[in-house]
Amino acid sequence: MDEGKKAFLAESSELLEDMESALLLVEASEGRDKEALNSVFRAIHTIKGSAGVVGIDNVEKFAHKVESALDLMRQGELRPTPESIGLMLECRDHISTLISVAVGQQKEMAYTIAEQVRLIEALEALMGEKGGPEEEIIEETVEEDEGTGFRVASDNWHISLRFSPDVLRNGMDPLSFISYLGGIGNIVHIHTMLDALPSLADMDPESCYLGFEIDIETKADKAAIEDVFEFVREDCIIHILPPKSRISKYVNLIGSLPEDRYRLGEILMQGGAVTERELAHALEIQKAGSDKNIGDILVDEGIIHKPVLDAAVQKQQGQPVGSKAVEASSIRVDTEKLDALVNIVGEMVITGASVQQEAAQIKNARLLQAVSSMARLIESLRDSAMRVRMMPLHDTFGRFHRTVRDICHESGKDIALEIEGGETELDRTLIEKIKDPLMHLVRNAADHGIEPQQERASAGKPQRGTITLRAYQETGDIIIEVQDDGKGLSKRKIEQKALERGLIERERAAELSEAEILHLIFMPGFSTAEEVTNISGRGVGMDVVRRNIEALHGSVDIQSAEGAGTTVKVRLPLTLAIIDGFLVSVGETSFVVPMDMVVECIELSEQARRDSHGRDHVNLRGSVLPYISLRDMFSASGARSSLEHVLVVRHSGMKTGLLVDRLHGEVQAVVKSLGKVYKGAKGISGATIMGDGTVALILDVPALVKKALKMQAR
Amino acid sequence: MVTLEMPPSGSGPARLTLDGELVIQGISELRSKLIETLDGLPGNIPIEVDLSEVESIDTAGVQALVGMLRHVQSRGGYIEITHHSPSTFNATEVFGLQDTLGVGRI
Numbered sequence: 001m002d003e004g005k006k007a008f009l010a011e012s013s014e015l016l017e018d019m020e021s022a023l024l025l026v027e028a029s030e031g032r033d034k035e036a037l038n039s040v041f042r043a044i045h046t047i048k049g050s051a052g053v054v055g056i057d058n059v060e061k062f063a064h065k066v067e068s069a070l071d072l073m074r075q076g077e078l079r080p081t082p083e084s085i086g087l088m089l090e091c092r093d094h095i096s097t098l099i100s101v102a103v104g105q106q107k108e109m110a111y112t113i114a115e116q117v118r119l120i121e122a123l124e125a126l127m128g129e130k131g132g133p134e135e136e137i138i139e140e141t142v143e144e145d146e147g148t149g150f151r152v153a154s155d156n157w158h159i160s161l162r163f164s165p166d167v168l169r170n171g172m173d174p175l176s177f178i179s180y181l182g183g184i185g186n187i188v189h190i191h192t193m194l195d196a197l198p199s200l201a202d203m204d205p206e207s208c209y210l211g212f213e214i215d216i217e218t219k220a221d222k223a224a225i226e227d228v229f230e231f232v233r234e235d236c237i238i239h240i241l242p243p244k245s246r247i248s249k250y251v252n253l254i255g256s257l258p259e260d261r262y263r264l265g266e267i268l269m270q271g272g273a274v275t276e277r278e279l280a281h282a283l284e285i286q287k288a289g290s291d292k293n294i295g296d297i298l299v300d301e302g303i304i305h306k307p308v309l310d311a312a313v314q315k316q317q318g319q320p321v322g323s324k325a326v327e328a329s330s331i332r333v334d335t336e337k338l339d340a341l342v343n344i345v346g347e348m349v350i351t352g353a354s355v356q357q358e359a360a361q362i363k364n365a366r367l368l369q370a371v372s373s374m375a376r377l378i379e380s381l382r383d384s385a386m387r388v389r390m391m392p393l394h395d396t397f398g399r400f401h402r403t404v405r406d407i408c409h410e411s412g413k414d415i416a417l418e419i420e421g422g423e424t425e426l427d428r429t430l431i432e433k434i435k436d437p438l439m440h441l442v443r444n445a446a447d448h449g450i451e452p453q454q455e456r457a458s459a460g461k462p463q464r465g466t467i468t469l470r471a472y473q474e475t476g477d478i479i480i481e482v483q484d485d486g487k488g489l490s491k492r493k494i495e496q497k498a499l500e501r502g503l504i505e506r507e508r509a510a511e512l513s514e515a516e517i518l519h520l521i522f523m524p525g526f527s528t529a530e531e532v533t534n535i536s537g538r539g540v541g542m543d544v545v546r547r548n549i550e551a552l553h554g555s556v557d558i559q560s561a562e563g564a565g566t567t568v569k570v571r572l573p574l575t576l577a578i579i580d581g582f583l584v585s586v587g588e589t590s591f592v593v594p595m596d597m598v599v600e601c602i603e604l605s606e607q608a609r610r611d612s613h614g615r616d617h618v619n620l621r622g623s624v625l626p627y628i629s630l631r632d633m634f635s636a637s638g639a640r641s642s643l644e645h646v647l648v649v650r651h652s653g654m655k656t657g658l659l660v661d662r663l664h665g666e667v668q669a670v671v672k673s674l675g676k677v678y679k680g681a682k683g684i685s686g687a688t689i690m691g692d693g694t695v696a697l698i699l700d701v702p703a704l705v706k707k708a709l710k711m712q713a714r
Numbered sequence: 715m716v717t718l719e720m721p722p723s724g725s726g727p728a729r730l731t732l733d734g735e736l737v738i739q740g741i742s743e744l745r746s747k748l749i750e751t752l753d754g755l756p757g758n759i760p761i762e763v764d765l766s767e768v769e770s771i772d773t774a775g776v777q778a779l780v781g782m783l784r785h786v787q788s789r790g791g792y793i794e795i796t797h798h799s800p801s802t803f804n805a806t807e808v809f810g811l812q813d814t815l816g817v818g819r820i
Contacts, residue, residue: 197780
């Protein structure tokens with residue numbers, strides 16, 4: 001994907017999100033929120049403009065249709081009804097699909113085309129009801145321009161040609177047409193657009209990649225010029241501007257061509273079609289009509305020289321250069337760059353630790369002091385770097401308004417979505433990965449949790465159901481809750497289903513606690529939906545949700561009261577990149593235990609170990625604590641120490657001991673993934689490089705706790 | 715239709731001579747031949763292109779010439795067209811590509 005498209009993709013997905021939330025606001029306010037309607041319009045307008053700049057014509061054309069309808073709505077000629085807003089939302093989704101297709105993230109399917117036809121028809125029907133066809137609107141604006149009477153001074157015709165790729169194969173040669181054109185007048189200037197022409201190795205030599213901007217001095221009329229290109233009419237997009245055309249014609253021309261508009265402007269200027277002053281004016285008109293972000297894309301792309309343009313504009317307007325930069329309070333940064341930064345900071349943490357170790361041996365007071373302040377700085381550097389990756393959950397949560405709205409429309413339910421703690425921050429990568437599981441939970445709540453209005457009314461509940469998305473921090477974890485006030489889960493039904501599916505044995509069923517029964521819904525192959533609906537229950541069950549969350553080192557828990565509602569609680573770590581850990585070792589192997597899971601350390605004497613009679617239990621202040629010997633589990637080599645230690649760890653309320661030889665204390669560990677080969681290794685979630693260069697394995701405490709519980713059950 | 719002459723003394727530019735018709739008929743062969751020839755050259759030896767024997771050229775031929783220049787320039791090499799024939803000179807003029815294909819102007 002080239003840079004322009006990449007920037008367009010990033011920009012447009014933000015704009016589409018804005019557009020969606022603004023549309024929902026318009027709907028909620030029944031059209032009274034004019035500012036929301038304006039921002040919908042701005043979003044689609046910018047998408048249209050940028051799509052044109054990066055040459056995604058389909059998106060540009062479709063967005064234009066949508067924009068026309070929105071314009072009518074803005075002028076009050078079209079009422080924002082749930083139906084028309086619904087159509088706009090569908091159009092938004094379609095643009096999103098079109099963009100994914102255009103940037104190659106998605107294959108174009110017949111369905112997409114059919115959808116486009118349907119949406120355009122619906123838009124036209126909508127516009128047909130109120131207001132005239134869009135062509136008229138365009139004419140009107142042109143008329144207005146005429147009123148101002150701003151025309152270029154040039155006495156020459158300007159011809160803009162873009163040939164189709166097939167023109168050469170069809171036996172036509174642009175070279176001869178242009179030579180012939182030279183016969184009916186004096187070609188003052190010609191610029192061959194080589195922008196689209198690839199290097200020889202990437203070229204299909206029989207395709208035409210060229211376009212031309214021509215200024216010609218001639219007595220011939222427009223028809224005569226058109227006649228020159230009569231034979232290639234099918235294979236050519238041609239614009240002919242007569243001498244002293246209105247500047248708006250040039251503005252439209254620049255806007256309709258695939259190349260960068262500023263460069264086009266320069267070419268027009270070189271050819272004498274427009275003067276510098278006219279160009280500045282034209283660009284002003286263009287700028288006023290579109291968002292400045294396109295300019296940013298182009299600067300990123302390295303095509304335009306922003307200072308040059310700004311200077312030209314400034315000359316006309318007396319506006320200070322760079323005032324735009326001041327407005328922007330945030331910048332867009334490539335995630336790759338961010339990851340690289342975090343990586344370097346990670347290496348620095350490691351190096352810092354090794355410097356500290358060395359310094360401790362040298363025992364020079366001044367060195368130690370310097371090293372300790374360096375360590376402090378590195379720590380705050382680490383924290384800042386991590387904070388850069390953090391994003392508030394608000395946007396992610398906000399997107400579920402649409403989900404809930406659509407479900408309401410499909411099912412006729414009345415559901416409100418409430419958001420609490422949207423300012424809670426979470427690592428970017430985690431946010432990306434938690435979206436789908438959350439989506440599933442919200443759909444589940446709306447589809448299976450909340451009852452239809454009548455059912456609610458007869459149960460004495462308010463007709464409007466409520467789904468609450470809540471986020472907060474708890475002991476180094478982020479908790480996200482999806483709560484509904486629906487009918488709750490029927491424990492009897494779950495039990496029955498689990499028996500039917502053979503997920504539990506009949507004898508054991510009676511022994512299960514309520515919590516354990518609820519947890520059955522996370523088992524693979526379980527779905528309580530009695531019928532498969534459009535909304536959820538597509539065979540992807542809660543087990544997938546659980547697996548996805550566990551892959552993020554998180555856990556998921558469920559509480560439900562029949563008749564009162566269900567709460568699903570997702571627990572996630574703040575970040576995955578750097579952890580505070582506790583370093584222990586067995587023989588020569590080092591392990592890191594995530595610090596937030598460490599409860600305490602106790603000594604295990606030879607005697608105490610013998611007392612447990614090989615059952616791997618230890619008496620912890622009167623209660624029985626199962627422990628796992630890391631030596632046995634990982635077959636570690638090296639002599640067993642006479643005094644072993646039990647590190648007590650806790651996960652989701654369960655305590656387990658880990659039997660180790662030595663305790664080394666707190667470390668900061670930069671988590672490195674183990675790669676494909678060790679991906680399946682049980683009990684290990686990653687590795688880290690220590691200050692002295694040795695590798696320590698990071699223990700997967702949740703898995704170990706589970707293992708210990710299983711052992712205990714036996 | 716593509717001839718390559720290496721510098722006689724081992725230093726100086728290689729000389730690439732194109733002749734005949736640079737037109738859409740046979741343009742694919744020309745493209746492959748050019749890529750093969752250019753990629754077979756050692757290191758970043760400078761290349762001089764002689765078009766004086768070209769009898770005719772069309773749009774496809776012009777595209778191939780520009781593509782050839784870009785092919786070499788994109789890998790940091792130096793290439794220039796040193797001699798034109800009447801037909802290539804004319805095409806260059808019609809397209810206003812003097813800056814790109816002009817003699818010694820690359």
